[in-house]
Amino acid sequence: MPGLSFTLPHLAYLAGLVLFPIIAMVLARRPRQGPARYTTPLAYLILVTGGMIGLHRLYVKNLWGLAFIPIFGLILYANAMGSDARTALSDASNAQRVAERTLERERPRVTEAEAELDALRAAVAEAEAEEGSFALRSAERRLSRAEGRIETGRERIAQAEAELAAALPMVAAASAERAFWTGLARNAFYALLALMALDALLLPLLVRGANVRISETAATVEDRRLRALEEAERKADEEHVSTGATGLIDRISLYAGEFVAYWAVIAVFVYYYEVIARYVFNSPTNWAHEAMYLMFGMQYLIAGSYAMLTQAHVRVDIFYAPLRRSQKAWVDLLTSVFFFIFAGTLLVTSFIFAWDAITVPSGNGLISQWARGQISSEALVAQFSWAQFIDPAIRWGEISFNEWEVPLWPMKWMMVLGAVLLILQGLSKLARDVQTVFAER
Amino acid sequence: MGLDISIELLTLIMFGSLLALLMAGLPLAFVTGGLACVFLFVLGDANALNIVPSRIFPLMTNYQLSAIPLFIFMAAMLERAGIINEMFDVIYKVLGGVRGGLAAATILASTILAAMVGVIGAAVVTMGIIALPAMLKRGYEPKIAMGSIMAGGTLGILIPPSILAIIYAVVAEQSVGELFIGAVIPGLMLSGLYILYVTVTAYIRPSFGPPIPVSERVSGAEKLALLGNMSAPIALIVIVLGVIFTGVATPVEAAGIGTFGAFIVAAIHRKLDWATIREACLTTLKASAMVIWIMFGATIFVGLYVLEGGQQFVQDALAGTGLGPWGILILMQVILVVLGMFLDWVGILLLAVPIFVPIVKALGAQAFGLENADDLVLWFGVLYLVNMQMSFLSPPFGYALFYLRGVAPAEIPMTNIFRAALPFLFLQVAGLVACMLYPPIITWLPNLVYG
Numbered sequence: 001m002p003g004l005s006f007t008l009p010h011l012a013y014l015a016g017l018v019l020f021p022i023i024a025m026v027l028a029r030r031p032r033q034g035p036a037r038y039t040t041p042l043a044y045l046i047l048v049t050g051g052m053i054g055l056h057r058l059y060v061k062n063l064w065g066l067a068f069i070p071i072f073g074l075i076l077y078a079n080a081m082g083s084d085a086r087t088a089l090s091d092a093s094n095a096q097r098v099a100e101r102t103l104e105r106e107r108p109r110v111t112e113a114e115a116e117l118d119a120l121r122a123a124v125a126e127a128e129a130e131e132g133s134f135a136l137r138s139a140e141r142r143l144s145r146a147e148g149r150i151e152t153g154r155e156r157i158a159q160a161e162a163e164l165a166a167a168l169p170m171v172a173a174a175s176a177e178r179a180f181w182t183g184l185a186r187n188a189f190y191a192l193l194a195l196m197a198l199d200a201l202l203l204p205l206l207v208r209g210a211n212v213r214i215s216e217t218a219a220t221v222e223d224r225r226l227r228a229l230e231e232a233e234r235k236a237d238e239e240h241v242s243t244g245a246t247g248l249i250d251r252i253s254l255y256a257g258e259f260v261a262y263w264a265v266i267a268v269f270v271y272y273y274e275v276i277a278r279y280v281f282n283s284p285t286n287w288a289h290e291a292m293y294l295m296f297g298m299q300y301l302i303a304g305s306y307a308m309l310t311q312a313h314v315r316v317d318i319f320y321a322p323l324r325r326s327q328k329a330w331v332d333l334l335t336s337v338f339f340f341i342f343a344g345t346l347l348v349t350s351f352i353f354a355w356d357a358i359t360v361p362s363g364n365g366l367i368s369q370w371a372r373g374q375i376s377s378e379a380l381v382a383q384f385s386w387a388q389f390i391d392p393a394i395r396w397g398e399i400s401f402n403e404w405e406v407p408l409w410p411m412k413w414m415m416v417l418g419a420v421l422l423i424l425q426g427l428s429k430l431a432r433d434v435q436t437v438f439a440e441r
Numbered sequence: 442m443g444l445d446i447s448i449e450l451l452t453l454i455m456f457g458s459l460l461a462l463l464m465a466g467l468p469l470a471f472v473t474g475g476l477a478c479v480f481l482f483v484l485g486d487a488n489a490l491n492i493v494p495s496r497i498f499p500l501m502t503n504y505q506l507s508a509i510p511l512f513i514f515m516a517a518m519l520e521r522a523g524i525i526n527e528m529f530d531v532i533y534k535v536l537g538g539v540r541g542g543l544a545a546a547t548i549l550a551s552t553i554l555a556a557m558v559g560v561i562g563a564a565v566v567t568m569g570i571i572a573l574p575a576m577l578k579r580g581y582e583p584k585i586a587m588g589s590i591m592a593g594g595t596l597g598i599l600i601p602p603s604i605l606a607i608i609y610a611v612v613a614e615q616s617v618g619e620l621f622i623g624a625v626i627p628g629l630m631l632s633g634l635y636i637l638y639v640t641v642t643a644y645i646r647p648s649f650g651p652p653i654p655v656s657e658r659v660s661g662a663e664k665l666a667l668l669g670n671m672s673a674p675i676a677l678i679v680i681v682l683g684v685i686f687t688g689v690a691t692p693v694e695a696a697g698i699g700t701f702g703a704f705i706v707a708a709i710h711r712k713l714d715w716a717t718i719r720e721a722c723l724t725t726l727k728a729s730a731m732v733i734w735i736m737f738g739a740t741i742f743v744g745l746y747v748l749e750g751g752q753q754f755v756q757d758a759l760a761g762t763g764l765g766p767w768g769i770l771i772l773m774q775v776i777l778v779v780l781g782m783f784l785d786w787v788g789i790l791l792l793a794v795p796i797f798v799p800i801v802k803a804l805g806a807q808a809f810g811l812e813n814a815d816d817l818v819l820w821f822g823v824l825y826l827v828n829m830q831m832s833f834l835s836p837p838f839g840y841a842l843f844y845l846r847g848v849a850p851a852e853i854p855m856t857n858i859f860r861a862a863l864p865f866l867f868l869q870v871a872g873l874v875a876c877m878l879y880p881p882i883i884t885w886l887p888n889l890v891y892g
Contacts, residue, residue, distance in 0.1 A: 028719035036711035050705060058673070059708050214711075222571045226526065229570070230720070237723060261722035264514045267507070268704065271697020275690055289504060289693075296510055297501025300737075303730035312727035313468035313734060314785040318838065320466025328466070335467035338475030342738070345478040345490050346497075353494035411501065415494055 004281040010406050011390070013291055017298075021262040025255075038210045043203050049272070051196040052280070056203065060210035068192065075188045076279055082181035083282070089174035096167040102160035110153035113146050120146055189280070237310050242432055249428040250309055256421055257306025260299045267292045287404040294411050301418030305425040329436035332429070339426055347419035354412040358397040363409075365396040442483050448754045455480060455746060469788045470731075474738030480745055496744060497737050504693060505611050506736075510729040511696030512602045515681075516558035517721035518703035522710045524674050525554060525567045531667045533575065538658045541643025541650030543581060544589040545636045547572045551593025552632040555600035556678045557699075565594035565841050569848035582649040583853060584861040585639055591841040591858075592635050592865035595830045598786075600628035601682060602696065604732065605829060608790055609822050613798050615815075617692045618685050622887045623823045630882065631830075631872045638868060673709060677702040686890055732787050739791035747795060756800045766808035770877070773797050774828050781832020782839070789832075794825070809880065816884045820876075823883045827873045834862050834869065 038060055047056040052075075054068025120143040127136040199206075241250040274288035307313050323331065358371045365388055370380040388394055397409030446454070455476065462472040481489045500506065519525075529550045536542035536549070547568060554564050568590045576586035598605050601621035610617040643650030659667070681699040684690040690698065707713040746752075759769050773793075780789045798818060806817040833841045836859040845858060876882050 024715065024718070028715040030715070032714065032716060036714070038711065042708060042713065046705065046708065050701070055705050059705065061709065222574060223526070225570050226567065229566070230521070233720070233724075257726055258719070258723065261719075261726040264510055264700075264722050264725050265718060267511060268514070268697055268700040271511075271694050272701040275694050275698055279689075292693075292697075293502060293504045293507045296507040297498075297503075299510070299726070300501060300730060300733040303726050304734050307727050307730035307734065308468075310727055312731050313470050314731055314788075315466050315468045316463045316783055316785075317466060318783070319464050323466075331465050332467075335462055335465045335472075338462060338467060338479070339471045341478050342471055342474035345493055346474075349491050350494040350497075352491060353498070412494075412498065415497065415501075 004277045004283045007285070007404070008287045008291060010392075013287075013406065014410065016266065017263065017295060020266055021259045024262040024265065025258060037214065038207045040204055040207050043207050044200070047196060047200060047203060049269070051199065052192050052276075056199060057206065060206045061213070062206055062210070068195065071188050071192055071195075072280075075185050075192070078181045078185035078188065079279060079282055082178055082185060085174055085178035085181055089171065089178055092167050092170035092174050095163060096171055099160040099164040099167060102156060103164070106153045106156045106160070110150055110157065113150045113153065116146055117143075117150070240309050240311065242428070246428040246431050249424045253305040253309045253421060253425050253428075256302050257309070260302045261306075263295050263299050267295065286402070287406070290400060290402055290404055290406060294406065294408075298411055298414040301414050302421065304418055305421035308422065308425045308429070326436055326440040329433040329440075332433045333437065336426065336430055336433070340423070343419060343422045343426055347416065347423060350412070350415035350419055354409065354416050357409040357412045360398045362399065363395050363397040365394045367396050443486055444483050446484070448750050451484075451749055452746075452751060452754060455742075455751075459742075463784070469785055470734035470738045472738070473735070473742040473788075473792075477738060477741035477745055481741075484745070484749065492744075493741060496741050500733065500736055500740065503611060504691075505607060505617055506733070508602070508607050508617065508693045508696045509604055509732060510725055511693065511700055512558075512604060512607075513728045514721060514725040515696060515700040515703045517724045518700060518707050518717075519557055519674065519677075520567070521717050521721055522703070522707035522712045524557070524706065524710075525550075525564070526571055528553060528671060528674065529568065529571050529575075531671050533572070534659050534667055535664050537653040538655075539640075540647060540652050541585070541639045542652060543572070543576045543579065544585050544639035544643070544650055547576070547586075547589045548593040548632060548635045548639065551590075552596055552600065552629070553675070553678065555593075555596040555628070556602075556682065557674065558597050564597055565591060565844040566848055568594060569845050573845075573849060577850070579653055580648070580651050582646075583857060585642060585649050587845060587849065587853070587858055587861040588865045589635060589639055591834055591845055591862055592868070593632075594841050594844070595833045595869075596628055596632055598830050598833065599624050599631065599823075599826050601625065601685070602692070602699075603826065605786055605790065605826060606822070607692070608732070608736070608787060609794060609825060612790060612794050613818055613822060615818055615822060616891075618688070619819055619887045619891060620822050621682075621692065622686055622890055623819050623883045624826055626882050626886055627823055627827060627872065627876050630875070631827075631869065634868045634872060635865060638864065673706050677706060735785065735787045736791060739788060743792055743795045752796050752799055755796050756803060759800060766804045769800070769804065770809070770824075773800070774824065774873075777825065777828040778832050778835065781829060782835060782837070786829050786832070789829070790825075797821075811880055811884070816880070816888075819887060820880050820883050824873065824876060827869065827876060831866060831869045831873070834866050836862060 043056055043059055046059050050056065052068065053072050054065030057063075057065030057068070059065075120139065123139040124136070124143055127133065127139045130136065237254070241247055241254060270288050270292055274285055278284040320328065320331065355371065358368055360368070363369075363371075366375065366380050366383055367388075369375045370377065375383075388396075396407060398412070399405050399407050399409075458476055459472060462476065463469065467475075478490060478493065481492060529546065532546040532550045533543055536546040539545065550572075551564055551568060558564060572590055573586055577583060597603065601624055603621070603624065606620045606624060607617055609615070610620045639650065677699060680702065681695050684698065685692050685695045704713060707717065759772065762768070762772070764772060777789060777793060780793065784792070798821065801817060801821045802814055806812060806814055809817065809820070811817050811820060833839050836842060839862065842855075842858050842862060846855060849858065
């Protein structure tokens with residue numbers, strides 16, 4: 001099975017987080033054209049991402065796609081068996097190595113002891129002349145010790161030889177088994193690739209066929225009500241945007257929210273990639289999980305002001321909802337004190353938190369040096385170069401402890417940004433409440 | 442300022458001001474966050490405020506939590522693909538010939554839906570639009586019709602993947618997968634009880650749930666073809682829950698795969714375009730921001746309260762009531778259900794669970810006839826989920842009632858909606874009691890799977 005050893009570069013990660021939402025925002029604003037049909041580009045996208053499971057055929061409602069699933073299942077099964085065989089192989093070759101090492105160690109010892117044996121026997125015979133003497137006792141003791149050593153050595157050799165004899169066929173069997181399963185997985189994978197290549201040619205035909213078979217059923221009353229509800233929901237977010245100066249703030253929250261909202265789409269494809277890489281190509285990544293939870297972490301912070309604008313933050317409205325508009329404005333003015341305490345504290349403390357992430361000793365970029373007060377602002381501007389961005393050895397601040405070593409400081413600065421957006425949104429609401437209160441007079 | 446306030450007084454001030462600000466309509470996230478900052482300053486000093494980012498950052502980098510936006514995203518995509526609609530249509534055609542079949546179909550569709558969706562709003566609203574007119578048109582008793590929609594909708598909290606279960610697992614430091622599995626049997630049991638109830642009622646009082654006329658029924662072959670239409674969403678559920686339960690992938694990865702599947706299902710229904718994706722993304726963003734910001738505020742607030750000895754205080758106060766372990770457990774559940782009438786579910790979880798779980802642990806697993814502490818926390822977690830379900834359905838403020846009110850015909854008075862919920866609420870109590878008296882309903886399956 002071919003491996004996938006792809007590590008997402010940090011710069012590509014950050015660039016993706018910026019570029020993908022921009023593309024999505026542009027695409028989502030194109031008007032819908034006519035009745036929905038099956039499209040060839042989407043079919044190819046599905047072929048590339050899910051073609052191994054036959055999803056492209058299922059997309060065009062062609063049930064032959066189901067035929068891909070057993071082959072795909074075979075790959076997963078063969079991979080699982082292959083990794084079992086690998087474990088067995090490493091156990092068996094371990095046993096083999098241990099036995100071989102024992103033989104290596106014991107054999108010379110035994111030969112050495114055997115060589116000494118004659119000399120020792122001669123010594124005993126010589127010493128026998130003086131019966132009961134100290135020399136005889138010591139010579140006899142040395143002889144019996146040497147004999148004992150030979151005996152245990154022979155035992156060990158016999159045991160190790162038996163173990164080796166048992167291990168060798170196991171190693172052979174396990175490696176044969178492993179070769180069989182990896183070969184099977186590889187062949188099944190190539191078979192799938194061949195089928196996908198064939199389908200890549202057939203796909204336009206399949207799409208055309210599916211479009212011919214579309215039968216539109218008349219929309220029922222319920223369908224129309226559902227669609228109206230969705231339509232209302234869609235417009236509702238934009239209706240929260242006010243006019244004038246506060247409208248500008250509202251629009252910032254609206255766009256910032258929409259921008260980070262598209263990150264969820266990235267996560268879907270990255271997690272899918274991770275699982276496929278792990279189970280089909282046996283190469284789990286070291287970046288997918290971290291990249292995604294950090295991305296969502298940033299999303300939550302930026303989303304705070306969007307949720308505030310669209311009033312998605314839940315509140316208890318038993319007493320609040322029945323109030324008149326001006327009463328609501330008054331109550332909001334009073335409670336906004338606590339909102340600003342929270343948002344203000346968040347801004348100040350997260351700024352300290354984020355600043356600390358830049359000044360950490362491990363930060364070796366010019367910005368870090370400047371933040372630590374080691375170089376002046378003029379020096380920062382004068383020495384700043386493109387290398388600060390692209391040199392992988394340069395760190396602007398705190399990085400993650402995990403293997404991927406992604407910079408953590410941008411996530412901490414997102415907290416500051418989130419707090420700024422939240423305060424701006426709070427000011428927008430405050431201004432509108434003041435307006436309402438004065439309009440009442 | 443470093444004021445020294447006794448814990449009794451502090452409890453009163455902290456929760457009194459919490460209540461006052463909540464009633465004034467400030468969103469829960471900002472109430473807890475703002476008050477936490479005020480009390481951090483009052484009880485400590487300006488430096489203590491630096492706790493704020495250092496409590497928020499771990500939540501931002503929490504791996505398990507990223508399952509929340511992903512599961513919401515999956516539900517949002519499936520909803521826009523028209524799955525809910527189609528599912529009811531299929532099940533109701535299959536079951537329509539049976540007495541009470543439409544109500545049973547509603548509950549069954551809600552159960553399947555609950556296995557795709559972790560929140561309840563969408564299910565109740567959509568079923569209210571599709572299933573309610575269908576049942577009323579065919580002469581169903583409105584109370585049965587509305588009750589089955591609301592009760593079915595609340596199953597989303599219990600049946601995995603439930604957002605609430607993920608948050609409980611994160612707060613109580615449990616495995617998400619174990620909690621998911623633990624909630625399966627209670628969820629199916631409740632769903633079964635509802636179906637049994639509507640079917641039995643329809644047989645006793647035939648006018649409550651008449652079968653649809655013979656002319657509208659479909660043949661066996663057509664039924665099979667209809668079920669074929671449902672294969673894609675069902676396969677999706679099997680894959681998502683299957684990979685979680687077998688431990689092949691983490692709940693987060695399962696959510697990612699599930700959302701990928703939801704994209705494909707939407708594509709098959711010709712609903713996958715950028716405008717749809719945008720709407721689903723924005724829905725997801727709002728729902729997850731709502732949940733996570735409450736977590737931000739509430740963890741600081743409750744963390745401070747626990748730090749000041751609040752947890753010990755509540756524990757002593759409960760011990761002082763002279764109730765046994767069971768009495769304390771029941772008291773805690775009553776508190777949960779009452780809180781549920783006013784507060785949002787995420788808020789309740791974050792305010793109550795960090796205080797309640799240590800108390801339950803201190804009472805010990807043996808006091809409830811359980812084997813070990815892990816089982817105990819799991820058991821309490823699922824009981825908590827059932828409690829939350831009840832609070833969604835309990836008049837006068839249960840969310841499900843208001844979701845349905847929003848889409849039900851105007852001529853149905855609110856009191857009728859309340860009354861419709863009552864029998865199902867009673868069934869939930871029965872289910873809860875069963876789970877309490879016989880814990881293996883909850884603990885058996887997780888122990889079987891995880892050993």
